[in-house]
Amino acid sequence: MSTYMFICPDCKQEIEVNGSMRDAILSSGCPVCTEAVETAHFECV
Ligand SMILES: [Zn+2]
Structure with missing residues (x-):
């Protein structure tokens, strides 16, 4: 994963x-702080 x-x-x-936590953060x-975020705010580790 x-x-x-x-x-x-x-x-x-x-x-x-x-991955599932990423999707949850992208939607909520x-x-x-509940700030809206985009895919650009995630980096692959
Ligand atoms: Zn925040």
Whole structure:
């Protein structure tokens, strides 16, 4: 399974996520501050 590093553009929180968590964050926003995020805010690890 793919692993990604999510870096929030607003609160700068870095969170390591898997594919399903990535999809959830893309649809509901940053889990810390709820800022809307895009695929560009994820890096493949
Ligand atoms: Zn955030």
